[in-house]
Every structure is written in C-alpha cells, then in structure tokens.
Amino acid sequence: MARGRRRSRTAETVYVYHGGYSEKAIREALVQRYPGNQFMLAAKLPAWCMKEEADRDRIFREQLDRCGVDYFDFYLLHSVKDGGKTGPHVIRGRPG
Numbered sequence: 001m002a003r004g005r006r007r008s009r010t011a012e013t014v015y016v017y018h019g020g021y022s023e024k025a026i027r028e029a030l031v032q033r034y035p036g037n038q039f040m041l042a043a044k045l046p047a048w049c050m051k052e053e054a055d056r057d058r059i060f061r062e063q064l065d066r067c068g069v070d071y072f073d074f075y076l077l078h079s080v081k082d083g084g085k086t087g088p089h090v091i092r093g094r095p096g
Contacts, residue, residue, distance in 0.1 A: 012042040023066030044078035
C-alpha cells in the first residue's frame with residue numbers, strides 16, 4: 001500500500017491488544033476504508049513477548065500483515081521494563 005506525505009489522523013495498535021485482533025480491526029476500519037495519506041499508523045512491539053532476537057522480526061512481520069500495510073509511520077517499544085529479562089541485544093538493529 002503506497003501512502004503519501006499528507007496525514008491528519010493517527011491510529012495506534014499493539015500486537016496483543018484485544019487478543020491479537022486490534023490489528024485486524026485497524027485494517028478493516030481504517031486501512032481498507034481510507035487512503036493512506038489520510039492517516040498515520042503506529043504500532044508497538046511488546047517487549048515481554050520477545051524471548052530471542054528472531055521474535056522481534058517475526059512479530060514485526062505479523063503486525064504488518066495483520067494491519068495490511070507495508071510499513072508503520074511509528075514503531076515503538078511497549079512495556080520495555082517488563083521485557084528487561086531478554087536484554088538490549090534483542091531490540092538492536094532493523095528488522096530484516
């Protein structure tokens with residue numbers, strides 16, 4: 001989905017919200033109904049769901065797929081304190 005530069009609204013979703021269905025709701029309520037240049041989309045990576053580095057990439061790709069987009073305008077870490085058990089090495093770098 002190609003999105004332009006002009007946006008006036010922001011929506012946010014998290015991988016685990018509403019049993020994992022919040023991203024599907026974003027896709028159906030926003031992505032499929034409005035041109036991408038009318039909104040910005042933010043997603044959060046739940047730190048506590050990462051047990052190893054591969055989890056970061058898997059979750060990121062699942063979020064893109066569930067939302068029906070090619071990219072997020074904002075990608076944030078959710079509850080970093082709770083995910084401290086895995087260490088900072090898990091969140092370094094860009095998902096490939």
